[in-house]
Amino acid sequence: MELGLVGLGKMGGNMRERIRRAGHTVIGYDRNADLADVHSLEELVGKLSGPRVVWVMVPAGAPTQSTIDRLAELLQPGDVVVDGGNSRWTDDEKHAEELAAKGIGFVDCGVSGGVWGLENGYALMYGGDAENVAKVQPVFDALKPEGDFGAVHAGKVGAGHFAKMVHNGIEYAMMQAYAEGWELLEKVDSVTDVREVFRSWQEGTVIRSWLLDLAVNALDEDEHLEGLRGYAQDSGEGRWTVEAAIDNAVPLPAITASLFARFASRQEDSPQMKMIAALRNQFGGHAVEKK
Secondary structure (H helix, E strand, O other), X not given: OXXXXXXXXXXXXXXXXXXXXXXXXXXXXXXXXXXXXXXXXXXXXXXXXOOOEEEEOOOOOHHHHHHHHHHHHHOOOOOEEEEOOOXXXXXXHHHHHHHHOOOOEEEEEEEEOHHHHHHHOOEEEEEOOHHHHHHHHHHHHHHOOOOOOOEEEEEOOOXXXXXXHHHXXXXXXXXXXXXXXXXXXXXXXXXXXXXXXXXXOOOOOOOOOHHHXXXXXXXXXXOOOOOOOOOOXXXXXXXXXXXXHHHOOOOOHHHHHXXXXXXXXXXXXXXHHHHHHHHHHHHHOOOOOOX
């Protein structure tokens, strides 16, 4: 089949290549002309045969909104737009309604796989009407990992990004657990080879995972992570997961704590810990450290 792909960055560029390897035609557009096959959205739409499928792979928020707004002007009834970025599920509902008014279908798709997806395939979670999903199915089949698993029609519009959001919330908590365990192992004198302890967990243990494999890769590159600063950004999905939990009265203590841990990483001198130290000094005479 033919696919228009908007956004050819780290994820989008590799996705274009994987889809082409499966025998499909991909026409890609990116603001970086060195990456693009065409030089405008108009040219991209003009090169596709109807019913057209255009996959948007740009940052969430305003960039996605402006791209979908422009595609709404260019596409025809029966065409389909796929949002494969990290949009919030509530935006999906809005986009689907706007496009439906012009007879254009909409599918949201959470994509996981990072820079490894080209070779390993991408885990896909998509939402939308069965009719629209069917038009995109050959691309889903090309992108997913080999075998019976790795892709799911999660439900209605918004379900794909909601599922990916929860996936990323779980990812936050798993990474935090590995990080805390690593710090504790590094701290004690009795454990003399933390890297090899992590490596030993890769086989036969209940905590083995791809994240553990990646942790070992990182420790092979820099055994004590001395070249890194202890700062971790959050992409937004962790916050949205916690907000959704509050809206639905679902307790998420581990995921919430892992999000707050990332916030703590941005404080070189924690204001909260200043108050804790002051209070300990006031009620117990505990020593404080002066600047």
